Amino acid sequence: MKTDTPRPILLKDYRPPNYLIYAVNLDVSLDATRTRVRSRLKIKRNPAYPGNPGPLRLDGEMIELESVRLDGRQLGPREYQVTDKELVVAGVPGDPFTLETSTYCDPQANKALTGLYLSRGIYCTQCEAEGFRRITYFLDRPDVLAAYTTRIEADRSAAPVLLANGDLVERGTLDGGKRHYAVWRDPHPKPCYLFALVGGNLASYASEFTTASGRKVDLRIHVEPGKESRCAWAMDSLKRAMRWDEERFGREYDLDVFNIVAVSDFNMGAMENKGLNIFNDALILASPETATDASFAAIERVIAHEYFHNWTGNRITCRDWFQLCLKEGLTVFRDQEFCADQRFATVERIRDVRNLKAAQFPEDAGPLAHPVRPGRYIEINNFYTATVYNKGAEVVRMLQTLLGRDGFRKGMDLYFERHDGQAATVEDFLACFQDATGKDLRQFMTWYSQAGTPELVCKFKYDPRTHTADLTIAQVLPPTPGEAKKKPLHIPVQLGLVGNDGKDLSLTLTSGRNTEGGLIELTKRTETFRFRDVPSRPVPSLLRGFSAPVNLTIGLSDADLRFLMAHDSDLYNRWQAAQDYATRVLVAAVKDIRAGQRAAKPTDFVTALGVTVADESLDPGYRAQFMFLPSESDLARVIGRDVDPLAIHEARRELRKAIGTALYEPLVGIYRRYETKGPYSPAPEPAGRRALRNAALGYLTCRGKAEDVARVAAHFAQARNATDEVGALGMLSELRSPERAKAFDRFYERWKGDHLVIDNWFAYQAASPLPSALGTVTKLTRHPLFSIKNPNKVRALLGTFAMGNPVNFNRPDGKGYDFLAERVLEIDAFNPQVAARLLSSFRSWKALEPERRRMAKKTLQRIAAAKPLSPDVLEIVGKMLE
Numbered sequence: 001m002k003t004d005t006p007r008p009i010l011l012k013d014y015r016p017p018n019y020l021i022y023a024v025n026l027d028v029s030l031d032a033t034r035t036r037v038r039s040r041l042k043i044k045r046n047p048a049y050p051g052n053p054g055p056l057r058l059d060g061e062m063i064e065l066e067s068v069r070l071d072g073r074q075l076g077p078r079e080y081q082v083t084d085k086e087l088v089v090a091g092v093p094g095d096p097f098t099l100e101t102s103t104y105c106d107p108q109a110n111k112a113l114t115g116l117y118l119s120r121g122i123y124c125t126q127c128e129a130e131g132f133r134r135i136t137y138f139l140d141r142p143d144v145l146a147a148y149t150t151r152i153e154a155d156r157s158a159a160p161v162l163l164a165n166g167d168l169v170e171r172g173t174l175d176g177g178k179r180h181y182a183v184w185r186d187p188h189p190k191p192c193y194l195f196a197l198v199g200g201n202l203a204s205y206a207s208e209f210t211t212a213s214g215r216k217v218d219l220r221i222h223v224e225p226g227k228e229s230r231c232a233w234a235m236d237s238l239k240r241a242m243r244w245d246e247e248r249f250g251r252e253y254d255l256d257v258f259n260i261v262a263v264s265d266f267n268m269g270a271m272e273n274k275g276l277n278i279f280n281d282a283l284i285l286a287s288p289e290t291a292t293d294a295s296f297a298a299i300e301r302v303i304a305h306e307y308f309h310n311w312t313g314n315r316i317t318c319r320d321w322f323q324l325c326l327k328e329g330l331t332v333f334r335d336q337e338f339c340a341d342q343r344f345a346t347v348e349r350i351r352d353v354r355n356l357k358a359a360q361f362p363e364d365a366g367p368l369a370h371p372v373r374p375g376r377y378i379e380i381n382n383f384y385t386a387t388v389y390n391k392g393a394e395v396v397r398m399l400q401t402l403l404g405r406d407g408f409r410k411g412m413d414l415y416f417e418r419h420d421g422q423a424a425t426v427e428d429f430l431a432c433f434q435d436a437t438g439k440d441l442r443q444f445m446t447w448y449s450q451a452g453t454p455e456l457v458c459k460f461k462y463d464p465r466t467h468t469a470d471l472t473i474a475q476v477l478p479p480t481p482g483e484a485k486k487k488p489l490h491i492p493v494q495l496g497l498v499g500n501d502g503k504d505l506s507l508t509l510t511s512g513r514n515t516e517g518g519l520i521e522l523t524k525r526t527e528t529f530r531f532r533d534v535p536s537r538p539v540p541s542l543l544r545g546f547s548a549p550v551n552l553t554i555g556l557s558d559a560d561l562r563f564l565m566a567h568d569s570d571l572y573n574r575w576q577a578a579q580d581y582a583t584r585v586l587v588a589a590v591k592d593i594r595a596g597q598r599a600a601k602p603t604d605f606v607t608a609l610g611v612t613v614a615d616e617s618l619d620p621g622y623r624a625q626f627m628f629l630p631s632e633s634d635l636a637r638v639i640g641r642d643v644d645p646l647a648i649h650e651a652r653r654e655l656r657k658a659i660g661t662a663l664y665e666p667l668v669g670i671y672r673r674y675e676t677k678g679p680y681s682p683a684p685e686p687a688g689r690r691a692l693r694n695a696a697l698g699y700l701t702c703r704g705k706a707e708d709v710a711r712v713a714a715h716f717a718q719a720r721n722a723t724d725e726v727g728a729l730g731m732l733s734e735l736r737s738p739e740r741a742k743a744f745d746r747f748y749e750r751w752k753g754d755h756l757v758i759d760n761w762f763a764y765q766a767a768s769p770l771p772s773a774l775g776t777v778t779k780l781t782r783h784p785l786f787s788i789k790n791p792n793k794v795r796a797l798l799g800t801f802a803m804g805n806p807v808n809f810n811r812p813d814g815k816g817y818d819f820l821a822e823r824v825l826e827i828d829a830f831n832p833q834v835a836a837r838l839l840s841s842f843r844s845w846k847a848l849e850p851e852r853r854r855m856a857k858k859t860l861q862r863i864a865a866a867k868p869l870s871p872d873v874l875e876i877v878g879k880m881l882e
């Protein structure tokens, strides 16, 4: 563990590397505790480096150096220097030259899960962002691109399957068949963060794909033996993603094999290593009994995401880690577009916006706020954030909205053509769109450099005498840490004016400015748009399809919101109107509860909701979205300050009960009618029916009568798929009833042998709003199936408690905070990345009411004072307390 005070790295300090490594030969001899890595690097001076290149400094951590050779000659101990961070060779000879090192590492002891490690007996690697330096000495930065040849050697019994990037070129046996080896060659130059190797006892599920130009690609998903049958959906998703990228973006796959490996211990979701993706097995394995509809959808999305990286990330990579959004924001946008095409586009858009508001808006509103392209970091692993990924995707989406789909495609084509094989920047990316379309994007660039969520404060006035309507929009840009003053942004606002008959009016601006397709572009702090020939007062429908990642304030009446819920031609905004209405009702109820008063009856809202939910002309999956009320965290974010999580919880529970009671008849009708018969299919139509039916069941359960408990218990007992079984378990988890314990016991007995499915059992106990939750979670950390070393278990139990249980995490006695702090410190000793991410659950602490705020601050100060802390945790806790 590093203990010296870490220094921040700044974007403005970027310098090109002094040397380039252009060919890499690795020879890896796998051993659980002492893996030997021999590396032969071809190195040359970088012509782009100004001045004398100086000594060669290679990054290296947690590895033991055995020998160094320069152009074939072994160096004496005085001819190089080794520290715990680098290998320095001062006197490098001519140009180019060859450097060979031999080093050892210990995969079994590696619990940080970065570099080479063992996961349930499988050797695997994770090199992004800076893990390659834990495998061998290297210029570990993304702007050093090389062709790799990797030879892996291992005992045949321990690791019968040996994989690396690229195509297999040679294999053979050694020691009379006891050991064996495989040689893989990747001809595409890549940065070392895309390096991967795998060794282990793996079974595979195979298929093939023929690209548009006729290349036959061997597709393989490697999993623990016995789990092959759970790979079919991931494979199907992969093939659809490969075809889609050809059709939508003209991008083909470029190797003869594409391998995916699923492992159980993984810090993130998955990794796009060239030709050898490595996945958290939760995002590969699926069967109707073990995976919910949401898991099936997540698998499809992540498989596509990692595959799409082959062009946006691998063929064109990032110049430095500040440009992370160049590959992530863009690739998230691509996976969103893929899912929208595969499923119901509006439902997918709603899902994307929900995620953005749940994960990114709080980041932007708190001490961890940073721009989509940050300007400084201490530990880059702390910047794999919702801002870089999800807001980054929104920025790319705005680009498409501003340029139109054709213009956007032209810019993408130019980007692929101009930068293939390069390490690029955000400026390079935007220049392609500017050059391809002629659109001025200089102001748009500010989206990448400025943190915070803009608020659009709108005023709408209709003049019946002149038949004109004025829309005035002011951009309010709240300050974020280190950024007090903000520049106005270039914001696309998609809008419509909905007339009395519920139909969109045609839009004509008096200024003669273009409103083609209802799009207006904001560029100034305040602007007024005057529409003429408006026959009567319309209801404005702004930010259709959520055309920009902003907060919108417009004083619509309850009646206006009900009108939009019923009539808006933009299905996204119909849903948004319902959410805004629900938010309004709930925020008022929170106020009443805190003032010790009875909340007003939400009759009008419930009636309007009932109309939509019963509207058979609307898709069931879409209707289900109306039934998911804003979450407790959503409400906390909207309230913004002096937040009382308990009052929010009560207000939401009361509204759910009111809905379940008032809409009893239609909900029972939905529950009866929408059962999906026949074999399970993860397709969007049956999944949408299940979502609607389970949402109805959820509301009925909230009524809490004996018949309701019996209904949900029966639903649980008779479930024929994971969606129904896990869904019912979640509903039961909120009840004080003997049925609750029965269900958890039954679920445990059924699934204790499955390390993925059992995570639901941990998660729903951690999410329980009952006062016993903290005691239960504490006890579960000692459960034999829990392991604090496994990130999936940490996410299921501790992550759910901290992020998905606002009432119990924010207990007034502060014990929720203390519990989490202890776990963060415990995990930080071996896995700083996971510890820092868990710590981020404190990100909204400053918005809490004074007593909880005081408790949270004390806890954070205690973490800050603990020693030793990793740079990861040090950076996050430092920002929290700044």
Ligand SMILES: [Zn+2]
Pocket (backbone or CB within 6 Å): 305, 309, 327, 328, 331
């Ligand atoms: Zn990615």
